[in-house]
Amino acid sequence: MSKCSHTYPPLNVLKPVADNVWIVDGPAIRFGFSWPKLSFPTRMTIVRLSNGALFVHSPTPLTEDLRAAVESLGPVSHIIGPNRIHYWWIPEWRAAFPQAEIWLAPNIREQAGKRIDFPANEFAVETGYAWDDEIETIIAPGSYMSEVDFFHKPSRTLVLTDLIENFEPKKVGPWPLHWLYRLGGVLDPHGSMPRDMRMTYRDNKPELRRAVERMIELEPERVILAHGRWYPSDGAGELKRAFSWLL
Known part of the structure; x- marks a missing residue:
């Protein structure tokens, strides 16, 4: 199976999904324990604020x-590292756009080491940002992995990272791998929070539940994910399904 089969071509190009919202599908990366390492397609989201x-x-x-x-x-203007494992390409964006503010989720510096060795802001609260009028910030704090998620109010678009992963069977490789993804709780159409990630939230379930309930309350039309097939419609319904184990 070719490397491209895991991804969502065309890669590295802007794809409009709503007014002032674009995604960029990137390459697949290998991630996981020493064996087996699984293939993860990557995805970026760009939002243009009313001031441009x-x-x-x-x-x-x-x-x-x-x-x-x-x-x-x-x-x-704003470059976001939304959780501790989503930071790798921030340095090259910072070099290309030195005027931009860098915002990092908790524990990124701990994870990244020398790769993130420059000044940056760290998320600690959910309000007080330059984008507050148009984008709501929602923090799901965990003991190991905290994720910072965003709701673009004008387009009713929710942007997640790893709180839901949703890998399509046709893109994950030979059929034995399907069982690994299924056991992990991340095989489409039943994508959800990976089971190993759920374990890191054992002591933070009330905070996670609060964050998810807030997302549902916002009634997103679409939910963009960093890995796998995202949801162009019925966003609130997909959240209720994916987090039925928590709610």
Whole structure:
């Protein structure tokens, strides 16, 4: 199976999903324990605020063509590392857009080491940001992995990272791998929070439940995920399904 079969081509190009909201599908990465390492397609979300500033969530690789396309949308003002394992390409975006503010979820510095060795802001609260009028910030704090999620109010778009993963069987490789993804709770159409990630929230279930209930209350039309098939409609329904184990 070719590497491209795991991903969502065309890669490294802007794809509009709503007014002032775009995704960029990036390459697949290998992630997991020493064996087996599983293939994870990557996805970035870009939101343009009413003042023209760009909000870049979980950056993917910055090619020359992608940089030109992004610059045509407006100035990159906010670059977001939404959880401790989504930071790898932030340094190259910072180098390309030095005027942008960098925002990091808790524990990214602990995870990234010298790769994130520059000044950056860290998420600690849910309000007080330049984007508050248009994007609601929701923090799901955990003992190991805390995730910072975002709801774009004008388009009713919820942007998650790893709180839900949803890998399509046709893209995960030979059929024995399907069982690994299924056991992990992340095989489409039943994508949810990975079971190993749920374990890290054992002592933070009330906080996680509060965050998820807030997301449902917002009634998102669509839910964008970083890995796998995202949900273009019935976003609130997909949240209720994916978090039925918690709610």
